[in-house]
Amino acid sequence: MTITQNRRSFLASSLGLVVAVSLPLRSRAQSGAALAFQPDGTDPTFAPNAFIRVAEDDTVTVIIKHIEMGQGPMTGLSTLVAEEMDADWSQMRAENAPADDEKYKNLLFGLQATGGSTAMANSYTQMRKAGAAARAMLVQAAAEAWGVDASTITIANGVLTSGDKTSTFGPLAAKAAQLTPPEDPPVKDPKDFVLIGKDRPKLDSHAKSTGQAVFTMDMDLPDMEYVVIRHAPMLGGTVASFYDTEAMKVPGVTAVRQIPQGVAVYATSTYAALAGRSALSVEWDDSAAETRSSAQMMDDLVNLAATGEMKVAEEAGDIDGTLTDAAQVIETEFRFPYLAHAPMEPLDAVIQVKDGSAETWGGYQFPGFDKQAVAGNLGIDPSNVKLNVMLAGGSFGRRAQPTAQIGNEIGAIAKAAGRDGAWKLIWTREDDLAGGYYRPMTVHKMRGALDAEGNILGWHDVVVNQSIMAGGPMEQMMEDGKDPTSYEGSTKMPYDLANLRVNWVRAESAVPVLWWRSVGHTHTGYATEVFLDQLLEAGGKDPVQGRLDLLKSDMTRDRAVLEKVAEMAGWDGQKVKGNKGYGVALHESFNTYVAQIAEVEDRDGFPHVTKVWCAVDCGVAVNPNVIRAQMEGGIGYGLGSVLFNALTLGEGGHVVEQNFDDYRMIRINEMPSVEVEIIESSMDPTGVGEPGLPPVGPAVANAWRALTGTNVTSLPFKTTAGA
Incomplete structure (x- = not known):
């Protein structure tokens, strides 16, 4: 069988390289299925494990078990392999792995899957070990070919050397392929890293920007x-x-x-x-269809917040007594609409x-x-x-x-x-937007207790939404009938709140729902950080210092990103300077810690975000370039959603939004300047695909409230602050 392509000659020009199972120099990342099929008969490539192929032309192809959809696993995981092999970055290639739940399973999920910002977290050691094994076998092959002791061989930039003998990887591939892979090869001490921690261009950028990439x-x-x-x-x-x-x-x-x-x-x-x-x-x-409008459904969620079956997601102290005895109780209700994912390729x-x-x-x-x-x-x-x-x-x-x-x-x-x-x-764009599987519509009903000095004594959050996990293969991940993805981020907060309760109420609808970039954190980050800002303001506290004072003693990574972003933005306690407002937010998701400060202007009654400062701690920064890109992308995606996006059902349950004209994305002139600082860390890396998103909404909301006095509790902003 031959795959043809009706619009580009790229594929045809690459088929001649099938024998070496390598990619053209100018197309370094692709679906392997789109480019070539495994050749029959003899194969000169060296494939020490399921993740690496070394070809006779010196190229090293890394098989990426996590789908590449713009978040960077092809580049990040290839960096790990290149580091341990001591390869030259120019020889690295990447392909998406085929379906194989055993060989390419996500070690955190138990099946082949990409999600939850887990690609780097579950692959860090695995891919380094794979690279180390390949390196060891190439060294052994060279030692046998040259008649030298393996300990005399060094590798740098893809070249093996022992005395006056040298070789690149390709000539050793066939011999290395006959060797037995080591079971547990040692990996580098981080102090010896050459590629990890350095900016590298993404392997898929050239092909995508020139139209060569095959989707x-x-x-x-x-x-x-x-x-x-x-x-x-x-x-x-x-x-x-x-x-x-x-x-x-x-x-x-x-x-x-x-x-x-x-x-x-x-x-x-x-x-x-x-x-x-x-x-x-x-x-x-x-x-069996959903016939309610979004307005009716939202009213029902609000009612459930008062009358529904409440499951306790987290509890500490005596919140009921604290609310009764408090000098001041502040109540706020946050409303979040359905959101479509709206990827560029339906x-x-x-x-x-x-x-x-x-x-x-x-x-x-x-x-x-x-x-x-x-x-x-x-x-x-x-x-x-x-x-x-x-x-x-x-x-x-x-x-x-x-x-x-x-x-x-x-x-x-x-x-x-x-x-x-x-x-x-x-699927057309209209199919995509009207096809369901949205971020769940959600209500947070929150109450906070303050003492006479303005200190926070108690915190109560009732979260109401549909379950993503219930009724499907993921239901086994629910905990005592609770779906943690529905309220994650509202529990296990870094703040020292002695009297606290978080309740979850499950809502029902025929509208299919699904995880949306940062899942529960997309709404919990907004509700918790905006409400916390309200409480600090009511108590006369500085929003940055107030958060620092509330952090538990062991929340050192939260503290580090918050202090760093305050330093970056030159925070001096002034929430309004001239015609600009400033707001801060801190949120950990997927084991990555992010703090952001937003600078906002009032343009005809609507917020225009001019700058966002972002500090992130994601453990070892494998490729800072990818990390910065994901923070920037998460900020842009999150900003568009809080300012403009709502997927609504009209009267009778019909989807209103059909395309980008009425479900509009943020435009280039609306994208703020973004400054990202990465906290140096020796911790194993965690994800960056989603954690940049949750803090931007509350940071903007807090800045807007400081500037105008308007507290945006019903998203998107266009429903509160004007279109």
């Missing part, structure tokens, strides 16, 4: 048909009946089939498929079925789930399904789908076709 949307197989699905307009609806007479009249439409997810239209082009879908007549069964997938086997390509974030889904739909053994993980044009959680939504859809499409063939499933 699922770019793929085109011989005789492939294009498929779009008419999904129910109301979330939870199903097909009652459909009429395809007019759709089948559209030139290029080859078939219309009902599948569990809706009605699929097959065609010889994307245009024909979309036109055929528009011509369909479908009657829907909305008996959901898509390609499948080819032939002789009882299937091969599929897609931006699969939980590939094992999708592989099982394809097999289940086709009624074949999973061993007969080859799943190739492609580069993904963003995700922010959308592709991390425990229900294997896209695997089920592409499998159902192939099954309904009733024959061998190839099909590409395409």
Whole structure:
């Protein structure tokens, strides 16, 4: 089988390098499935383990078990391997790993998965060991070839040396491939790091910026048909009946089939498929659909905050007595809307079925789930399904789908076709925004108790939202009927609050929900840090010093980032300077500590964020360039969401927002200047894909309140401060 591509000559030009299983010098990161297939017969590459291939041309290809969707695992994990191999950075390449839950499992999850900012955290030691093993085998191969003791051999910049003998990796690959890998090779002392801790350009930047990178949307197989699905307009609806007479009249439409997810239209082009879908007549069964509007649902959440079944997520001291006896009690209710992920590349997938086997390509974030889904739909053994993980044009959680939504859809499409063939499933932007799986709508009902001197005595937070984990394969991760992703970040705060209770109330809806970049922290970070600022202000406390005074004695990493960001911003206690307001927020998520200070102007009654200072402690900074980029990206993504974004259901439960004209992203002229400082650390690295997001919203809200006196408790800002 040959993969062709209809818009670029890049793929064809790279196929000549298949024998060496390496990548062109100018395209250093890609889905391996998109570029080449494993050659049959003799293979001259040296593959000491599941993660590394050394080719005769000296290239070192690192197999990345975490999907690359812009967050940087191809670069970060390749850095670990290069460091331990003493390779030269110019010879490093990266490919996404194929689906294999055992070989490429996330060590924190037990299956192959990308999420929770865990790529670096679970791979740090594993990938360094893999690189060290490869290095040891190359050294042994050189020692045997040269007749010298292995202890006399050094490696620097990809060159092995012993006396007057030298070699690059390639000439030793075949001999090294015959050796037995060491079981537990030693890794470097951090003081000897050459690449770790240094800025390196991302391996995938050149291919992506020049249009060479191959995404699922770019793929085109011989005789492939294009498929779009008419999904129910109301979330939870199903097909009652459909009429395809007019759709089948559209030139290029080859078939219309009902599948569990809706009605699929097959065609010889994307245009024909979309036109055929528009011509369909479908009657829907909305008996199980969500028919409430967002306003009605929010009212119901508010009522549940007072009357719902409250589960205790965390408790200390006597909060009820403290609230009763306090000199002052402050109450605030925070409201958070549904949010769509809106990645630049909507959901898509390609499948080819032939002789009882299937091969599929897609931006699969939980590939094992999708592989099982394809097999289940086709009624074949999973061993007969080859799943190739492609580069993904963003995700922010959308592709991390425990229900294997896209695997089920592409499998159902192939099954309904009733024959061998190839099909590409395409979602439009409208499909994506109206398709569900949103960040849950949430209410935080908060009460804080102050004494006569303005000190915080008590803290009560009632969190109300739907569970992401309940009812699916992740339900086993719930704790005593509680979903920790629903309230994470509102518990285990770094502040010394002797009297505290956090309650969670589970809400129900037919709207499917999913983790969204930083999951629970996206709303808990906002609610806790804005409410804390309110309490400090009411008590006459400085927002930075007040937080420092509240930190528990062992919260040294929280303290370090807070002190650093105050230093960066030149914090002097003045929350307003001229026409600018300043606000601070501190939040730990995914074991990464972040503090931010935002500078905000009032432009026609709406906040314009001019600068954000950010201090981050994520353990060892493997590649500072990637860390800064992720902090900047998280700030931009988070800022757009708090200022503008809300996915709303109108009367009758229909999704209102359909594209970027009414679900708008932050624009380039709205992006603030961002200054990032990384705290030096010897701790094992933690994630950076999500932790930059939670503090930016509350920092901006606190700055806006300081500047204008308006406390934004219902997001997005445009609903409170004006569009």
